Amino acid sequence: MKALVIGNKTSHLVDGLGFIQALSSETGVSIEAYGLLYGGGAEETKGFTKIFSMPEASPEAVANTVSKLIEKMTLEMVIAPAEKNGTEILSRVASVYDMPMITEVSGISKAGENTYLERAIMGGRATALYRFKTPMAVTVPAKKFKASESGATPEFEELQVIDGVTKVVEVLPKEKGAVDLEAADVIVGVGRGFKAKDDLAMAFELAELLDGEVGCSRPVAADFKWLGEDRWIGISGKKIRGKLYIAVGISGAPQHIMAASDTKVIVAVNKDKNAPIFTFSDYGVVADLYQFLPVFIKKLKEKKGV
Amino acid sequence: MDIAVLVKASLDVNMIKADSEGRILLDSIPLAISEYDRNAVAEAVRIKGELGGRVVAFSVLTWGPADKRAKEIENVMREALALGADEAHVVVDDAILPSDVSVTAETLSNLIKKTGDFGLILAGEGSMDMMSAQLPVRIAYKLGYPVATFARKIDVINGAVKVTRDLEDVLQVVELPLPAVVSVTGEINQPRLPTLLQIRKSFAKPYKAYTISEIGMDTPEKLFPFDDIKLVTVSRKNMIIEGENLEEIAEKLIDKLIEEGVVRV
Ligand SMILES: Cc1cc2nc3c(=O)[nH]c(=O)nc-3n(C[C@H](O)[C@H](O)[C@H](O)COP(=O)(O)OP(=O)(O)OC[C@H]3O[C@@H](n4cnc5c(N)ncnc54)[C@H](O)[C@@H]3O)c2cc1C
Ligand SMILES: Nc1ncnc2c1ncn2[C@@H]1O[C@H](COP(=O)(O)O)[C@@H](O)[C@H]1O
Numbered sequence: 001m002k003a004l005v006i007g008n009k010t011s012h013l014v015d016g017l018g019f020i021q022a023l024s025s026e027t028g029v030s031i032e033a034y035g036l037l038y039g040g041g042a043e044e045t046k047g048f049t050k051i052f053s054m055p056e057a058s059p060e061a062v063a064n065t066v067s068k069l070i071e072k073m074t075l076e077m078v079i080a081p082a083e084k085n086g087t088e089i090l091s092r093v094a095s096v097y098d099m100p101m102i103t104e105v106s107g108i109s110k111a112g113e114n115t116y117l118e119r120a121i122m123g124g125r126a127t128a129l130y131r132f133k134t135p136m137a138v139t140v141p142a143k144k145f146k147a148s149e150s151g152a153t154p155e156f157e158e159l160q161v162i163d164g165v166t167k168v169v170e171v172l173p174k175e176k177g178a179v180d181l182e183a184a185d186v187i188v189g190v191g192r193g194f195k196a197k198d199d200l201a202m203a204f205e206l207a208e209l210l211d212g213e214v215g216c217s218r219p220v221a222a223d224f225k226w227l228g229e230d231r232w233i234g235i236s237g238k239k240i241r242g243k244l245y246i247a248v249g250i251s252g253a254p255q256h257i258m259a260a261s262d263t264k265v266i267v268a269v270n271k272d273k274n275a276p277i278f279t280f281s282d283y284g285v286v287a288d289l290y291q292f293l294p295v296f297i298k299k300l301k302e303k304k305g306v
Numbered sequence: 307m308d309i310a311v312l313v314k315a316s317l318d319v320n321m322i323k324a325d326s327e328g329r330i331l332l333d334s335i336p337l338a339i340s341e342y343d344r345n346a347v348a349e350a351v352r353i354k355g356e357l358g359g360r361v362v363a364f365s366v367l368t369w370g371p372a373d374k375r376a377k378e379i380e381n382v383m384r385e386a387l388a389l390g391a392d393e394a395h396v397v398v399d400d401a402i403l404p405s406d407v408s409v410t411a412e413t414l415s416n417l418i419k420k421t422g423d424f425g426l427i428l429a430g431e432g433s434m435d436m437m438s439a440q441l442p443v444r445i446a447y448k449l450g451y452p453v454a455t456f457a458r459k460i461d462v463i464n465g466a467v468k469v470t471r472d473l474e475d476v477l478q479v480v481e482l483p484l485p486a487v488v489s490v491t492g493e494i495n496q497p498r499l500p501t502l503l504q505i506r507k508s509f510a511k512p513y514k515a516y517t518i519s520e521i522g523m524d525t526p527e528k529l530f531p532f533d534d535i536k537l538v539t540v541s542r543k544n545m546i547i548e549g550e551n552l553e554e555i556a557e558k559l560i561d562k563l564i565e566e567g568v569v570r571v
Contacts, residue, residue, distance in 0.1 A: 058480060060452070084473050088455045091440035095447035098408065100530030103438045116533065122435050123319035126330055128532040165452050169468070170479040186568070210569060222472075222493045229474075235437070244568040254319045258538065265568045266542060267559065273546075276320055282543040283562055285555055292552055299556040303571040 001029055001134065003077035006036040006066060006089065008056070010043045011142065016079040017047050018145030019105065019138070026108050027115045027132065031077070035154070036069070038062045047147065048154040059085055060164035063092035068162060070097065075135075082139035094137040101137040102130050106144065124235050124258025177230030179213055185242040186212025189233055189260075192219050193249015193270065193289055197226040202293045203248060209300050215240065217256050234259045249289050252277025269293070307359045307425035307462070307484075310418055311350040311391060312442070315365055315375070315382040316340035317435040328537045332404075333371060337378040339385050342430030346490050348497040350428050351390035353462055362421060363391040366413045370403035380513060387508035388500035395421055399517045401525045407436070408529035411444035416521045418449070426467065427487040431456050439489075446487035453487040454480050458494050 005016030013035045024031045035048045039056030054065055066078065066089065078093055080086035082104040094101035107118040109129070116129040117138065181187060188207040190200055200214070207214045214231060221232035233240055234256045241262035248269045250256060257280045260266060268281040271288045278284040285292055318338040323331045350361045363386040367379050376398050383394040397413050405413070418424065427449075432439040439455070446453030458477070459470035462484070471478045472491050500508070518525065547562070549555040563569035 059455075084456045084471070087439050088443060088453075091443035091455075092447070092453075094440065095444045098529060100408075101438075101440055102530070103440060120538075121437060121535070122317060122322060123437075125319055125322045125538055127536045127538060129534040129536070130530055131533050165483055166454065167481045168478060169481050172470075172477040172479070174473075174476055176475070218492070222491070223496070244563065244566075254322075258540075261538070261540060265563065265566050267563070278546065279544060280540055280542060282545065282566075283559060284544070284546045285559060286546060287552060287555070292556070295552040296556040296559070299553065299560055300571075303560055305571075 001076045002032045002034060002073060003079060004034045004036060004066065004069060004073075004075045005079045006038065006062070007081050007086065008037060008039045010037070010040070010045060012081040012086070013037065013045050013048070013051070014147050014149065015081060015140050015142055015145065017045065017149070018147035019079055019140045021147055022108055022145045023115070023132070026110055034073070034075070036066065036159075044153060046149045046153060047151045049152070050155045050157060052157050052159050054159040054161055057161045058164065058166040058168050059088040059092065060166040061161050063089045063096070064162035064164055065159055066093050067096050077134060078137045080137075080139050082141045086139050090137050090139055097135065099135045099137050100130070100133075103139050105138045105140055120235065120258070123254030124261075125254045175228060177228030179228070179230045181213055181215050181231060181233065181238045181240055184213040184240070186210040186244045187215045187233075187240055187242055187246070188212060189215045189217065189245060189247040189250055190220055190227075191217040191248065191250030194220070197224070199290070200226060202297065206246070206293065206297055206300075209297065209304065209306075210244070212244070217250050247277055247281065248293065250277055251275050252280050307357050308422055309350045309353060309359060309361050310424040310427040311343070311346050311361060311363050311386070312414060312427065312429040312445070313343040313347065313363045313365050313383065313386045314340040314430070314433045315367060315369075315379040316433050317369060319434055322537070324537045328539060330535050330537050332369060332535070333374070337369065337375060337382055338434070339382045340430055340434040342432065342490065342492045343386070344389060344497040345492055345494050346428040346430050347386050347389045347391055348495045349460060349490055350426075352495065353426065353460065357462060359425070360393070361391045362424070363387065363394040364414055364417055364421070365394070365396045366405060366410050366417070367396065367398045367403065368405040368410055370400060372398050372400040372403060376515065380515070383513060384505070384508045385500065387511045387513070388504040389497060390504075391511075393512040394514070396515050397518060397521065398515045401518055404531070406528045406531045407438050407441050407444060409526050411441055411448055412526050413518060413521070413523065415445050415448035416523050417516065420521050425484045426462065427451070427485070429487065429489045431489045431491050442487050442489035449487070451485050451487050452482040454482055455489045457488050457490045460488060460490070460494070
């Protein structure tokens with residue numbers, strides 16, 4: 001069977017290859033991997049039979065080009081990165097061919113004869129299982145499926161863009177952050193319970209005392225833009241897996257807190273004793289953060305003797 | 307220009323219920339308006355304010371049982387009406403339940419075609435319960451319209467729509483001819499809670515529920531229904547730290563964290 005992995009970075013191709021290898025070992029079906037890079041140079045990735053490349057284009061144009069390849073090559077699977085462009089492009093391809101599409105596959109499992117693809121639903125509170133069958137489209141998260149890059153060196157081919165009606169008129173830069181939450185041991189999370197950007201100073205002071213980083217809920221990064229998107233914790237942001245997460249003024253929506261489920265100890269500070277965050281935490285403090293944080297910081301300093 | 311807005315009556319992910327064996331009790335989880343569909347309604351109402359026309363909200367019930375859910379989906383649509391939609395049309399039919407995204411797209415597109423001509427169709431970026439983020443694209447292809455996803459800004463300019471897509475690393479501005487489908491992010495606007503008066507008025511607005519045969523459909527085949535759903539179990543200590551005052555609470559908390567080995571002093 002032939003599968004096509006698309007993406008605009010070499011790492012996307014590697015992530016897709018990892019998925020193909022995992023699927024192949026679960027099902028026993030041998031899968032021949034093809035790659036398509038849109039924008040970005042065609043770097044050599046061992047394990048692919050052939051890598052196509054095309055210039056950067058609108059999702060519609062990429063989807064048109066992929067659809068053409070599907071016709072030409074009888075591809076049975078198409079795999080894209082689980083990010084926004086990957087999701088749009090693949091939804092388009094899946095629509096053209098009335099193909100099932102599993103968004104953001106988090107695992108592969110087996111029960112009896114059948115192989116299942118798993119994905120998080122209900123904000124991460126549940127996992128849905130879909131029986132694997134072809135044809136199928138899937139998006140895969142970064143670094144989820146480890147690839148072994150071995151085998152023959154791929155051939156290369158450049159493709160013509162098949163334009164559609166969507167015109168890309170402008171591409172604007174976005175502020176880039178440099179915080180690696182995924183590697184942090186201690187994280188202080190800030191949410192809408194903070195009333196102003198300046199008040200986050202308390203969270204930064206606490207994080208510094210604990211040798212940690214500051215993370216946040218989606219509205220704090222995406223809506224208010226008080227912090228960079230590199231600090232956004234959740235199913236559509238970063239997953240964290242440190243020793244301690246202190247969530248301050250965060251209600252505990254599953255889309256946020258489930259991304260912290262691999263953390264050893266979770267502490268919540270919230271003034272509402274019925275906030276859902278308390279059911280997802282080990283230790284809870286029911287208090288106004290504006291009163292509690294200064295006291296907590298003072299006591300920590302005393303204990304540390306600083 | 308009339309605007310259609312897609313509103314999902316989603317399982318309320320804050321109210322997940324399971325039995326003692328951890329099986330999810332789908333039928334007893336209440337339905338609520340899908341978070342980002344409130345943004346879609348608010349955006350539709352904003353554009354209507356500029357260009358005039360009607361805002362019509364559409365929904366397809368995806369979770370059964372239909373008789374029990376009929377009232378729940380109506381409540382969700384009343385919220386969309388209270389947020390400023392002018393009328394609401396829904397499909398409630400056991401024959402498609404639980405619905406998958408391909409059947410939902412097919413049903414919604416038939417419902418929309420039956421109801422009128424829309425210059426713009428707005429949806430949320432992803433639904434609260436399924437988060438597949440593909441329905442807006444699937445429906446666009448069913449209708450033969452162009453589509454753009456993850457909009458954080460929309461400008462309608464004579465016959466076309468300019469959409470600022472909020473991507474991971476950049477903002478990509480695309481232009482599409484109308485009619486078009488656009489999915490919006492939660493950041494495109496800040497929907498206000500409807501006032502009591504708006505809620506009261508919503509009950510006077512037209513609301514109509516159809517079966518699939520009433521919109522001229524046979525029972526469609528599901529392309530990819532899920533085979534099983536499993537609860538993700540969370541087990542935490544859930545201990546509330548109490549004390550005479552905040553000082554005492556802070557001290558107790560620090561002691562706990564030292565005991566756990568996650569804080570060193
Ligand atoms: C498809 C989808 C994807 C999503 N992805 C994400 C994601 O990746 N990450 C994410 O975070 N969210 C995500 N969300 C949004 C999520 O559902 C919530 O809306 C969001 O997490 C809420 O953020 P919050 O807790 O900061 O704000 P709120 O829910 O408004 O909570 C604020 C909390 O602060 C408390 N508070 C207020 N004042 C004080 C005070 N003075 N002292 C102490 N406590 C106080 C309140 O009691 C309240 O509990 C997603 C939603 C959907 C539908
Ligand atoms: N059953 C439905 N009825 C109405 N709109 C829906 C339905 N399902 C999905 N949508 C719309 O499509 C968006 C994305 O849904 P999804 O593809 O399920 O993530 C939602 O935010 C809604 O705007």
